[in-house]
Amino acid sequence: MKTTLTKTADAAHPLNALHAVSELRTELDRYEATLVRRARNLGMGWQMIATDRSHRERLKEP
Template sequence: MSDDLLATAAAAEPAEGLRAVRALHTLADRLEALHVERARQAGWSWQQIAECLGVSRQAVHQRYGKRFG
């Protein structure tokens, strides 16, 4: 799947490439949420999660705090 998506993202046709980029963003968002949830269930702090994601504690808490508080 990822090889096909990568090939599509690199397509010469802008519409195909942009749809693939959107699909990659969606996949990345879902994976991030999954692992933030797992980290919170494992007792990780917002700071630990933020450091792994390379963002501020405030940013990750703002995005996921209500879901995985």
């Protein structure tokens, strides 16, 4: 199931798609900040959070 933003990101017009991608990035940044805040509220340390993020980044590398 695609959201309106992901549908727009697939748009034929490149400027519309670029705008949608920018909005998706902003939304993902907000979501990430919320998750970090939740992790901190659960007592997780910055090192644990950073290590998990770093591990995920390494998994993306070719």
